Amino acid sequence: MNSDTRYIFSTGELFQKDFSIVFRKEDGNIYFPVKDTRELYCFNEVTLSTKLMQLLAKAGIVVHFFGYYENYIGTFYPKEYLLSGRLTVAQALAYGNNRLTVAKPIVCGTAKNIHFVLYHYYRHGKSDLKEFLDWLHKSVPKLVDDTGDIKQLLRIEGAIWAGFYQTFREILPESFAMNKRVKRPPDNPINALISFGNTLLYTKTITEIYHTHLNQTISFLHEPAERRFSLSLDLSEVFKPILVYRTIFDCVNNRKITVEKHFNKSLNYALLNDAGRKTFIEAFDERLNQTFEHNTLKRRISFKQAIRLDGYKLIKYILEGKKFVPFCMEDKK
């Protein structure tokens, strides 16, 4: 796996040795060189010292902690190394004066990327999807355009996702199709996958925003008070269909993940088990690191970089007034 992200699944202890982070577990040590580690995930009980945290802080390594039941505990956020007073002030002003100008394109972009994902199934014979696809394509931009109010915009967004969940009956096997999206705690396999996938993407986005000057708490579509890193909720939105859901559809439809083998039976299959978690992360990471030719930069970039580039676009809107258009799978920019 070509990646600067390290996942820790077993219990153990993290400490520093020379220029490496060492993970000591029952059956031996693993070394992560500092210079090519950007992000750590801890999915189990891990002990770490202040001294290691000092190293993590200095090297700008973000650490995300999860409980044993996939629940997100929090993020160790190293001290900021990219700060611009001017941008922070401008970002707050943009929230006050132009909130919808940023929020609307996020909703439209989400609809576009859902359209992209579903269109694939439509082309492969799922003709019942046509109505929803047309709605996404024709009605949503108008609805978004006409609204002058954030609450209404959020309702449109809610309708987009609800409509998307409805289509799962068409594209997923019965054991995974769902009736209702239940978030906390998830109550069935598909909700478990969605929750876990969304949280992974949320944390990845936190790391990408860390490497920009943006303030993580000032968001536009979501209320700034919603989470500690609410801007990450905003910027991850358009990537959910193409990163989280495509990974889910791929894992489920190609039987890489099955209800019997990859979910926790004693918890009524409402959570992934160890094997399921690993399989999902592997598939998700692979997609994240997949590269494509960027349409305007004329360079190959990965989806992970695309998330950071959306951060740059937001900076450019805030600082220079350039229209904010988040990542769109169709035009790959």
Next chain:
Amino acid sequence: MLTGTLVNYYTHCRRQCWLFYHHINMEDNSEDVRIGRVLHELKKQDKKEIALEGIKLDKLTAEYVTEIKKSDADIPAAMAQLEYYLIVLRDKGIMRKGRLECIEKNKQNKSIHTLTLTEERMGELKKEYRSIEEFLNSDVPPPPPKIKPMCKKCAYFEYCFI
């Protein structure tokens, strides 16, 4: 306040100069930079530099102020920076000539360049510095030009052309 680096960037690319001044400095993902940053943070080794009011001199001798650059990619920008040093020193009554040393020489056939300030040039430069300061206080940076060869190696490339 102006610094030598800002004068250098102003000559090299005005957009870069504005962004840098407003602390919109980009993460550089290249491995060298990352290693450098980590080592620097961990060791905080102090380089032998002479620092006064916004200028950091690599070397100061009885005759010369010397600026050492890794490459000779943008000599005019490096010379502008050197001129700035000479003027700051002169304002303090220290008269020197300037000397630029490039460690790698790719484009030029000599690696050492020298310069002497004339009264006339000084007048011009003072005016220019005022206009740089004005420029830096403008509300928005100048838009990126068409992609130039130098952009491809610039840390701002993605930010500029996304």
